[in-house]
Amino acid sequence: MAHIDLKQPILDKNDQLARELRQRFAENHVFVVDLLASPGSGKTSTILATIDALRDEFNIAVIEGDIASSVDAERIKAQGTPAVQINTGGACHLESAMLKRAIDMLDLERLDLIIIENVGNLVCPTDFDLGENMKVMILSVPEGDDKPLKYPGVFQAAEAVILNKVDTMPVFNFDEEAFTSAVNQLNPQAPIFRIAATKEQGVSEWAEWLAEKIRAVQ
Amino acid sequence: MHELGIMTGVMDAVEKSAREAGAQKVLEVTLSVGEMTEAIEDALQFAFEVLSESSQLCSDATLKINMISPKSECLECGAVYTHDRFHMLCPECGGFATQLLEGRELQIDSIEVDLPDDAESGADADKSGVSDDELGQ
Numbered sequence: 036m037a038h039i040d041l042k043q044p045i046l047d048k049n050d051q052l053a054r055e056l057r058q059r060f061a062e063n064h065v066f067v068v069d070l071l072a073s074p075g076s077g078k079t080s081t082i083l084a085t086i087d088a089l090r091d092e093f094n095i096a097v098i099e100g101d102i103a104s105s106v107d108a109e110r111i112k113a114q115g116t117p118a119v120q121i122n123t124g125g126a127c128h129l130e131s132a133m134l135k136r137a138i139d140m141l142d143l144e145r146l147d148l149i150i151i152e153n154v155g156n157l158v159c160p161t162d163f164d165l166g167e168n169m170k171v172m173i174l175s176v177p178e179g180d181d182k183p184l185k186y187p188g189v190f191q192a193a194e195a196v197i198l199n200k201v202d203t204m205p206v207f208n209f210d211e212e213a214f215t216s217a218v219n220q221l222n223p224q225a226p227i228f229r230i231a232a233t234k235e236q237g238v239s240e241w242a243e244w245l246a247e248k249i250r251a252v253q
Numbered sequence: 254m255h256e257l258g259i260m261t262g263v264m265d266a267v268e269k270s271a272r273e274a275g276a277q278k279v280l281e282v283t284l285s286v287g288e289m290t291e292a293i294e295d296a297l298q299f300a301f302e303v304l305s306e307s308s309q310l311c312s313d314a315t316l317k318i319n320m321i322s323p324k325s326e327c328l329e330c331g332a333v334y335t336h337d338r339f340h341m342l343c344p345e346c347g348g349f350a351t352q353l354l355e356g357r358e359l360q361i362d363s364i365e366v367d368l369p370d371d372a373e374s375g376a377d378a379d380k381s382g383v384s385d386d387e388l389g390q
């Protein structure tokens with residue numbers, strides 16, 4: 036019998052390719068945001084509102100990975116922003132190889148910001164580095180204030196938390212204090228942005244915070 | 254959720270290393286899995302059972318998983334502390350600026366394999382093609 040030491044990361048291939056992508060993003064001065072959230076939480080709506088707020092200053096493109104919504108790329112293109120749909124073939128998360136194929140279809144040199152709409156899933160995408168500058172998670176009010184306790188990983192992996200659909204707060208008895216304190220425990224450094232993506236509420240604060248990050252890589 | 258996919262990657266890497274070492278059987282695979290990842294121990298075990306069944310090299314192998322509990326460092330007071338998935342705040346000073354040191358591992362640590370000379374010295378007489386001379390050290 037023999038013992039063989041491997042000390043090999045399981046997601047080696049994904050991580051290696053993610054590092055190559057990160058390098059390419061840096062060389063082209065493009066900032067990449069990976070959006071994580073449940074289906075229906077308002078990822079596409081948030082992307083559309085963010086584009087509206089930032090399009091005057093930055094060249095933006097969107098990569099659509101959410102299987103639940105092949106119409107999303109069309110919604111974004113209709114606003115005049117380049118969008119590439121990734122065919123995930125039913126996968127529960129995006130991996131860097133899938134992202135690379137989409138990235139290869141974009142003109143990185145002229146872009147400042149790429150927003151990735153990951154597969155609607157609060158579990159898997161957390162573990163997969165895509166070479167992005169940051170992951171941001173969106174929770175919508177109707178999903179409930181207890182989600183940080185059920186899905187701690189995604190709240191921990193995110194650099195910022197967007198609380199969407201705040202206009203529905205009275206209807207859903209959302210305990211914002213409990214939510215905020217749970218998020219602070221999980222991820223003390225992450226800001227929480229309260230928005231209503233479809234009502235142009237709170238979006239400018241989030242967009243300005245993001246704009247600062249984009250400017251920093253230019 | 255994607256434990257089967259993760260384990261497929263593990264099996265590929267394990268079989269490659271075992272083959273490179275000239276192993277005939279993999280006996281044990283040891284992983285380190287951080288508790289801050291989304292990989293679930295039982296689901297990994299189950300995926301391993303399913304996949305090893307159809308792998309010639311790994312059909313008798315067992316999977317050992319070392320779960321790594323989260324450990325962070327406080328960037329304000331320097332305290333290093335273990336915690337659970339839910340509480341990242343520094344227990345010493347209540348500091349917000351903390352950095353995770355351990356708990357996100359997803360690693361193949363090592364494998365135990367049967368090399369041809371093991372089989373020779375054992376009861377297996379089926380390895381007539383392998384002589385002691387050829388094996389070297």
Ligand SMILES: Nc1nc2c(ncn2[C@@H]2O[C@H](COP(=O)(O)OP(=O)(O)O)[C@@H](O)[C@H]2O)c(=O)[nH]1
Nearest residue numbers: 073074075076077078079080199200231232233
């Ligand atoms: N009331 C309200 N509805 C919203 C808001 N944001 C999104 N929605 C609605 O939620 C549904 C799902 O939004 P969508 O952006 O497609 O979610 P996705 O699946 O995460 O991309 C749509 O019907 C949106 O109109 C919001 O801030 N307030």
Ligand SMILES: [Mg+2]
Nearest residue numbers: 078079104107
């Ligand atoms: Mg969508």
Ligand SMILES: [Zn+2]
Nearest residue numbers: 127128159255
């Ligand atoms: Zn997955």
Ligand SMILES: [Zn+2]
Nearest residue numbers: 327330343346
């Ligand atoms: Zn401290």
